[in-house]
Amino acid sequence: MGFTTGFLGGFTLTSSVLYLTVVLHQRNRLQQSLALRQSSLALGNIVEPQPTFVPPSARERHAGLAETAKDRWNGEVERFVKKAYEVDWSEVRDNAEAQVTNVWRRIVESANK
Template identity: 30%
Template sequence: MNFVSGFAGGFALTTSVLYITITKHRATRLEQRRQIREQVHQINWLAASAGAYDRRFLPQHKPRSIETTKRPEETQITIKDVLKHRWNQEVGNFARNANGNRWEVVKNAASRGWNDILQFVKKS
């Protein structure tokens, strides 16, 4: 039983570390995407050809710098929001699978597996 519990513990630890790493990486990419879009908007404003020869045609709104741009807290994507969204997806998938399963088939498969384990233990 020690092998099984050690294996399960190692599997749980590895998958949780991978999940957290992937989620953190995704949140970082989303933040980088937001910053790059802001920078592209600023560069496009600076290089606007409409105002190159006649400043009267220069775009009226000047983009704010990245440091002064503050997004409202509810629209800023955080790791908490990403984890909450993933959790809701997993719960929805579980509910759809639970609703679509034929529980008699699951019960029969589980009982066959349990009987096979008991026979294996009795032989040893």
């Protein structure tokens, strides 16, 4: 085994051991961190328990005048938008063109008389 082969083999072995040591240390720190968080949460719940969930009461609050007006306004806007989507705009265009053509024809006929 030559110098270069021995040097590269030693470097590879040392690097591998160093990498595995760092990874092991990092995983141990993560496990310890998780254990400390769980312990802290458990101790905190003993001293100050988490509030229990209280379902909302059966009594309902009525909306005020402003909220009622907003709801009506939003309803009107929704109806307008739905109507705008349901309209066949090519038919509207054709009808408008026909009306403009009729008006123009009447103007031309009245000018020729």
